[in-house]
Amino acid sequence: xxxxxxxxxxxxxxxxxxxxxxxxxxxxxxxxxxxxxxxxxxxxxxxxxxxxxxxxxxxxxxxxxxxxxxxxxxxxxxxxxxxxxxxxxxxxxxxxxxxxxxxxxxxxxxxxxxxxxxxxxxxxxxxxxxxxxxxxxxxxxxxxxxxxxxxxxxxxxxxxxxxxxxxxxxxxxxxxxxxxxxxxxxxxxxxxxxxxxxxxxxxxxxxxxxxxxxxxxxxxxxxxxxxxxxxxxxxxxxxxxxxxxxxxxxxxxxxxxxxxxxxxxxxxxxxxxxxxxxxxxxxxxxxxxxxxxxxxxxxxxxxxxxxxxxxxxxxxxxxxxxxxxxxxxxxxxxxxxxxxxxxxxxxxxxxxxxxxxxxxxxxxxxxxxxxxxxxxxxxxxxxxxxxxxxx
Amino acid sequence: xxxxxxxxxxxxxxxxxxxxxxxxxxxxxxxxxxxxxxxxxxxxxxxxxxxxxxxxxxxxxxxxxxxxxxxxxxxxxxxxxxxxxxxxxxxxxxxxxxxxxxxxxxxxxxxxxxxxxxxxxxxxxxxxxxxxxxxxxxxxxxxxxxxxxxxxxxxxxxxxxxxxxxxxxxxxxxxxxxxxxxxxxxxxxxxxxxxxxxxxxxxxxxxxxxxxxxxxxxxxxxxxxxxxxxxxxxxxxxxxxxxxxxxxxxxxxxxxxxxxxxxxxxxxxxxxxxxxxxxxxxxxxxxxxxxxxxxxxxxxxxxxxxxxxxxxxxxxxxxxxxxxxxxxxxxxxxxxxxxxxxxxxxxxxxxxxxxxxxx
Numbered sequence: 001x002x003x004x005x006x007x008x009x010x011x012x013x014x015x016x017x018x019x020x021x022x023x024x025x026x027x028x029x030x031x032x033x034x035x036x037x038x039x040x041x042x043x044x045x046x047x048x049x050x051x052x053x054x055x056x057x058x059x060x061x062x063x064x065x066x067x068x069x070x071x072x073x074x075x076x077x078x079x080x081x082x083x084x085x086x087x088x089x090x091x092x093x094x095x096x097x098x099x100x101x102x103x104x105x106x107x108x109x110x111x112x113x114x115x116x117x118x119x120x121x122x123x124x125x126x127x128x129x130x131x132x133x134x135x136x137x138x139x140x141x142x143x144x145x146x147x148x149x150x151x152x153x154x155x156x157x158x159x160x161x162x163x164x165x166x167x168x169x170x171x172x173x174x175x176x177x178x179x180x181x182x183x184x185x186x187x188x189x190x191x192x193x194x195x196x197x198x199x200x201x202x203x204x205x206x207x208x209x210x211x212x213x214x215x216x217x218x219x220x221x222x223x224x225x226x227x228x229x230x231x232x233x234x235x236x237x238x239x240x241x242x243x244x245x246x247x248x249x250x251x252x253x254x255x256x257x258x259x260x261x262x263x264x265x266x267x268x269x270x271x272x273x274x275x276x277x278x279x280x281x282x283x284x285x286x287x288x289x290x291x292x293x294x295x296x297x298x299x300x301x302x303x304x305x306x307x308x309x310x311x312x313x314x315x316x317x318x319x320x321x322x323x324x325x326x327x328x329x330x331x332x333x334x335x336x337x338x339x340x341x342x343x344x345x346x347x348x349x350x351x352x353x354x355x356x357x358x359x360x361x362x363x364x365x366x367x368x369x370x371x372x373x374x375x376x377x378x379x380x381x382x383x384x385x386x387x388x389x390x391x
Numbered sequence: 392x393x394x395x396x397x398x399x400x401x402x403x404x405x406x407x408x409x410x411x412x413x414x415x416x417x418x419x420x421x422x423x424x425x426x427x428x429x430x431x432x433x434x435x436x437x438x439x440x441x442x443x444x445x446x447x448x449x450x451x452x453x454x455x456x457x458x459x460x461x462x463x464x465x466x467x468x469x470x471x472x473x474x475x476x477x478x479x480x481x482x483x484x485x486x487x488x489x490x491x492x493x494x495x496x497x498x499x500x501x502x503x504x505x506x507x508x509x510x511x512x513x514x515x516x517x518x519x520x521x522x523x524x525x526x527x528x529x530x531x532x533x534x535x536x537x538x539x540x541x542x543x544x545x546x547x548x549x550x551x552x553x554x555x556x557x558x559x560x561x562x563x564x565x566x567x568x569x570x571x572x573x574x575x576x577x578x579x580x581x582x583x584x585x586x587x588x589x590x591x592x593x594x595x596x597x598x599x600x601x602x603x604x605x606x607x608x609x610x611x612x613x614x615x616x617x618x619x620x621x622x623x624x625x626x627x628x629x630x631x632x633x634x635x636x637x638x639x640x641x642x643x644x645x646x647x648x649x650x651x652x653x654x655x656x657x658x659x660x661x662x663x664x665x666x667x668x669x670x671x672x673x674x675x676x677x678x679x680x681x682x683x684x685x686x687x688x689x690x691x692x693x694x695x696x697x698x699x700x701x702x703x704x705x706x707x708x709x710x711x712x713x714x715x716x717x718x719x720x721x722x723x724x725x726x727x728x729x730x731x732x733x734x735x736x737x738x739x740x741x742x743x744x745x746x747x748x749x750x
Contacts, residue, residue, distance in 0.1 A: 005392045264750045274741035278693030285667025292394040308660045374656035382632050384646045
């Protein structure tokens with residue numbers, strides 16, 4: 001065991017810092033990503049002919065870059081639908097012409113994607129989705145409804161799963177289609193959250209059209225295609241994110257009061273903080289294990305951590321917002337600050353924590369609910385039998 | 392950067408697991424638990440055979456010269472097997488002597504500790520929540536120690552005792568010498584027997600190395616207790632998974648029921664993340680000494696806290712049979728309970744971690 005990164009990585013980190021320091025502060029994201037790609041800092045796993053930098057697999061360098069870019073305060077990240085979903089899916093299962101057409105503009109934010117998966121009747125049981133697409137000449141004609149679609153208002157394109165094979169079974173009847181958002185027949189309606197803000201949308205399809213060859217994989221292969229990107233989804237766990245949130249929580253405890261003194265001096269508060277920090281330390285070390293294993297091509301040794309990551313982060317985040325809410329006292333009565341998806345509570349505005357107390361509930365629900373996580377941990381992690389299912 | 396085990400470390404754990412399975416199969420563990428002094432001479436000798444006693448003792452004294460991480464990995468396996476015997480006190484004594492300044496003392500004791508001929512025990516400040524060296528209460532005057540230390544890990548097998556003395560110092564006492572009386576305590580974890588150590592002007596050798604040495608030994612104890620509890624936690628999960636897959640009710644293994652599946656998943660989701668925490672604390676002992684004190688308290692509090700809950704969940708998932716003495720589950724629950732209570736519980740350690748964070 002050796003926790004030193006070594007001179008090669010130290011030099012790389014310095015090089016990345018230098019790169020950041022030399023670029024104009026107001027450089028638009030598009031140009032920033034082009035420059036970062038040219039230096040091989042991003043899109044290392046993507047071939048050059050698709051707009052990537054095509055470098056050797058090195059999750060430690062990827063982590064160094066991501067941390068440095070985040071710390072710089074530049075808005076460099078694209079929506080998770082783009083780099084985290086459609087690009088890996090196209091790399092894994094798309095036709096070459098699709099990769100050439102869609103990946104390069106996506107990587108620099110010229111194409112913005114949203115995801116058409118969940119439906120009002122198909123959440124955890126996603127494969128039961130009912131939106132349809134039928135072939136009419138050289139076009140698919142799409143009808144139905146999608147829900148929980150982030151960024152639908154800003155998106156120029158959607159990737160989605162639609163039922164194209166009515167005679168086939170539940171999983172085998174689904175195809176993975178791409179479509180343009182800016183067309184008649186698409187109705188995007190915002191979903192207001194309990195926090196008061198809007199990040200998600202419903203999307204209604206009324207005879208929406210898309211070219212017949214805007215299908216990824218074959219007809220009826222949509223379910224398999226959608227899961228193909230899991231190979232690229234390097235899930236290293238949320239240690240650093242939890243630590244950042246914990247630091248904010250400690251700061252809140254310094255700024256609020258108990259019995260006329262800073263809350264952080266209160267024994268009960270210190271106990272709760274220290275208990276939470278135990279979980280944060282666990283998550284940090286678990287992330288480090290996964291980063292180490294990934295960098296050595298030994299991901300097979302960290303299967304259980306990968307399965308546990310999301311649930312653990314949810315439970316830890318939940319404990320943090322609960323303590324924060326108690327620290328707020330009367331301020332906990334105020335309406336949530338209308339924060340955006342990526343902004344966390346800032347130390348200057350305690351009502352951000354009311355937003356966090358509510359928004360954190362999404363963690364237990366989205367991207368595989370906590371009970372689904374428990375099923376997967378039990379079945380894939382512990383070898384327990386699958387649920388008895390009716391449908 | 393490698394935050395993972397080497398092949399040698401994986402092999403060490405496999406070897407020790409095999410050793411525990413061979414030497415301490417379930418019926419023998421039960422016999423040791425129910426009868427006798429809790430000390431199994433054959434197990435002790437077999438452990439010497441796999442190098443357990445000398446793991447962290449320098450090679451020049453007959454040990455393997457390995458690091459705290461290796462010792463922690465060994466203690467994980469001991470916890471997993473609820474291996475009876477004074478392995479913790481023995482290792483802590485070896486550690487204290489290895490790290491002190493006195494070459495003569497090392498020559499005198501380390502070879503015997505490494506080959507198991509000398510069996511050591513430990514009596515550190517463990518009254519209530521007072522576990523830090525500043526709370527050590529045995530009084531030393533003119534090279535003789537007086538006082539009573541409760542919950543000492545000593546017994547009829549003990550030759551040498553590492554004691555905590557007033558002023559935050561460590562000392563060595565001949566357990567078979569003058570002024571020493573050992574009164575066994577009826578404690579629930581019968582795999583690690585405890586006693587009241589009564590000292591009446593017993594000759595004591597002070598270990599030089601001052602307060603820092605004592606604090607390091609206490610921190611080592613904390614992280615080894617956590618490693619033990621971590622092993623016990625996974626044993627509890629495995630026993631319970633096996634039981635739930637075998638036990639049938641309503642014409643199906645109870646593991647089929649989602650609530651059971653979810654409870655087991657929750658246990659695993661608490662246990663697996665602790666693995667890296669135990670590794671890190673042990674790594675810090677040798678490589679990040681500035682972080683050791685805080686990491687030791689964090690890992691002791693967190694792991695023993697979660698492990699005892701996992702033990703309680705394991706009993707309840709076993710149903711009625713889990714509540715019987717005849718079911719092995721309580722051996723491992725009691726292992727975790729002992730790890731939790733000995734040398735300060737979660738509250739005391741969380742308070743220390745908070746102080747050390749500068750909150």
